[in-house]
Amino acid sequence: MSSTIPDRSRLKRIPDRASYEPADVHAILDEAPICHVGFQVGSQPFVIPTIHARMGNEVILHGAKASRLLKHAATGAPLTIAVTLLDALVLARSVFHHSMNYRSAVIFGTGRLLEGDEKMEGMRAVSEHLLAGRWDDARGPSKKEFNATSVIAVSIDEATCKSRSGPPGDEEEDYALPVWAGLLPLQQVWGPPEADPGRHADVDLPDYLKDHA
Amino acid sequence: MSSTIPDRSRLKRIPDRASYEPADVHAILDEAPICHVGFQVGSQPFVIPTIHARMGNEVILHGAKASRLLKHAATGAPLTIAVTLLDALVLARSVFHHSMNYRSAVIFGTGRLLEGDEKMEGMRAVSEHLLAGRWDDARGPSKKEFNATSVIAVSIDEATCKSRSGPPGDEEEDYALPVWAGLLPLQQVWGPPEADPGRHADVDLPDYLKDHA
Numbered sequence: 001m002s003s004t005i006p007d008r009s010r011l012k013r014i015p016d017r018a019s020y021e022p023a024d025v026h027a028i029l030d031e032a033p034i035c036h037v038g039f040q041v042g043s044q045p046f047v048i049p050t051i052h053a054r055m056g057n058e059v060i061l062h063g064a065k066a067s068r069l070l071k072h073a074a075t076g077a078p079l080t081i082a083v084t085l086l087d088a089l090v091l092a093r094s095v096f097h098h099s100m101n102y103r104s105a106v107i108f109g110t111g112r113l114l115e116g117d118e119k120m121e122g123m124r125a126v127s128e129h130l131l132a133g134r135w136d137d138a139r140g141p142s143k144k145e146f147n148a149t150s151v152i153a154v155s156i157d158e159a160t161c162k163s164r165s166g167p168p169g170d171e172e173e174d175y176a177l178p179v180w181a182g183l184l185p186l187q188q189v190w191g192p193p194e195a196d197p198g199r200h201a202d203v204d205l206p207d208y209l210k211d212h213a
Numbered sequence: 214m215s216s217t218i219p220d221r222s223r224l225k226r227i228p229d230r231a232s233y234e235p236a237d238v239h240a241i242l243d244e245a246p247i248c249h250v251g252f253q254v255g256s257q258p259f260v261i262p263t264i265h266a267r268m269g270n271e272v273i274l275h276g277a278k279a280s281r282l283l284k285h286a287a288t289g290a291p292l293t294i295a296v297t298l299l300d301a302l303v304l305a306r307s308v309f310h311h312s313m314n315y316r317s318a319v320i321f322g323t324g325r326l327l328e329g330d331e332k333m334e335g336m337r338a339v340s341e342h343l344l345a346g347r348w349d350d351a352r353g354p355s356k357k358e359f360n361a362t363s364v365i366a367v368s369i370d371e372a373t374c375k376s377r378s379g380p381p382g383d384e385e386e387d388y389a390l391p392v393w394a395g396l397l398p399l400q401q402v403w404g405p406p407e408a409d410p411g412r413h414a415d416v417d418l419p420d421y422l423k424d425h426a
Binding site: 008033034036037038039040041043044045046047048049051078079080081082084086088089091092093094095096098100102104106108123127130131134135137138139140141142145149167168170174175176177178179180181182183184185186187188189190191192193194195196197198199200203204205206209212 | 221246247249250251252253254256257258259260261262264291292293294295297299301302304305306307308309311313315317319321336340343344347348350351352353354355358362380381383387388389390391392393394395396397398399400401402403404405406407408409410411412413416417418419422425
């Protein structure tokens, strides 16, 4: 851990679980389907779940132009984006040492509204983040749809990754207890695609979905 | 939607996806393994992922006494807790109508520090939330461990649930497009338990874990 890490990002608890490497932040952003965005209006904190994408060292958020989150983000006010991947429940011999295995990133930045080609690239990035290959297959945005959407790029000014992996860590004397200990893995998995019973339900499953079937 | 819903909780976008019923808020809290807590320090919003439990109409948070989140929550400052369950990726015929199926709750409240028996009940609730049956099996907290832990109860002063379910909703003219459309289900599933290779690894799997095996 470097002494150049600003106070708001520096992990105070169990700092050996921390990383400030952009590659670690990017990997967590790229794997997570959604993020949670925190912002403040008056004295009230808000936290909103939303889908996202990463373009370089920016996080892309998008949604309806009227969205409270996006209108606020466009002002350049401070934002915090949390991205959390859960890997396992850690079952120690003592209640105290129970934990989760996880990978998380907390990002501090500010937003800017994208326009024109950059806005279209942001929309494409969000679509491709959720399902690579989809953008070129589905009907693209009409001019009206494009104009009804806001796309924000949030700079990753500072970020902290925190993670835990591996078996439980118990007190030395507790290893002798006859308590089952170990990991209960937790996975987020895609199920098989379910075709819309609407018209044209006979369209073949596209190649980019076949891995999920 | 009732006109008595305060402005910070009232959904402005697609209000028919909203619920303000305590039973809906409780069900989402009870199912989600973790939540994201938002709070503000100075001009900086923070968002921290953490495990939780529900006791009545309060959300229980716990952790090390030194934790920034818990020290802040104990002051009674405004908190926002977001809980999000993802159910499916919604693949519409147009990019614009892509969405997620999800169930989410955003809760506004304030925290109070628990002490004594109430604190122990909070610790038990968090343990049982993660894995029912575990509390009575694992070694309970020593006096030192109990004292090193903070437990906070956050009142659910206001809450909004938002959800989406069902197939994609496309523009009428897009149903004729030869684009595969439907749902890609997303599930968070427990894998089989993995015993700690430490000592006493021969302890039988307890009954409350057999459903996961």
